[in-house]
Amino acid sequence: MRRLGLRWGRELAKVQFTVEEVPSVEPGFDGPVPLGATVLGDGGLPVRIVVFRRPIEARATGEAEVARLVRDLLVEEVADLLGLSPESVDPSYDSPDD
Numbered sequence: 207m208r209r210l211g212l213r214w215g216r217e218l219a220k221v222q223f224t225v226e227e228v229p230s231v232e233p234g235f236d237g238p239v240p241l242g243a244t245v246l247g248d249g250g251l252p253v254r255i256v257v258f259r260r261p262i263e264a265r266a267t268g269e270a271e272v273a274r275l276v277r278d279l280l281v282e283e284v285a286d287l288l289g290l291s292p293e294s295v296d297p298s299y300d301s302p303d304d
Contacts, residue, residue: 221253241275262275281296
């Protein structure tokens with residue numbers, strides 16, 4: 207997040223970043239469990255980008271992969287919010303190195 211904040215600080219100034227344990231899914235949901243989400247603000251509430259801790263930990267095989275999944279997820283959510291490609295938001299997107 208630090209790298210994204212340095213590059214996109216003005217655009218992300220009013221965005222909240224939060225961590226929740228698990229996503230809320232409808233009964234009968236059939237699909238991959240989301241790792242994160244962007245929640246659009248309404249009624250004066252800010253936009254929130256949420257990272258779901260347990261699904262990320264379940265998918266990752268170690269701490270390095272947790273870090274990479276979180277990095278790529280944040281880049282994807284920020285890119286979607288800004289209407290840009292993930293690679294233009296962070297050139298290290300989807301690379302094995304941090």
